[in-house]
Amino acid sequence: MRIVKMDYSQKYISHAYCELTILPKVNDKGEEEFAMDPNHLHIWPIHSFMMIALPNRNKSFTCTLFMPLENFDAIKTESDLMEFFKRYFPDSIPLIGEERLKEEYFRNPKGTLMSIKCKPYHYKNRAIIIGDAAYSMVPFFLGKA
DSSP: OOSSOOEEEEEEEEEEEEEEEEOOEEOTTSOEEOSSOTTSOEEEEETTEEEEEEEOTTSOEEEEEEEEHHHHHHOOSHHHHHHHHHHHOGGGHHHHOHHHHHHHHHHSOOEEEEEEEEEOOEETTTEEOOGGGTEEOOTTOOSOO
């Protein structure tokens, strides 16, 4: 921005995220396998928030809980957390495990989400910015960013 006249904006949205883990399950032969079908995108949509689960090579799943910051702020205790999950994501509790859920939720950071816009995307014929460096948005967010 010091070299070329560039418009740039960054706006945080009202949602944040927290990552959780579903570990592989052990089958009758003692082998690890996916706890859910790894060939599908697993989404738990609820009102203004959702959780998704994506498979990893080690047969675990990375779950990402997306919701407004006020929902994260309202969960202060393990009891609050379990009440929330029993109400909105009850089928995820046995997959994650109650103790793992409590430990990861309170240990893992709550990440912020933002929308970024900049223009122009290049400097003469020497440099170009692409992808999220030039323009990023949260694909599920329909509110004002």
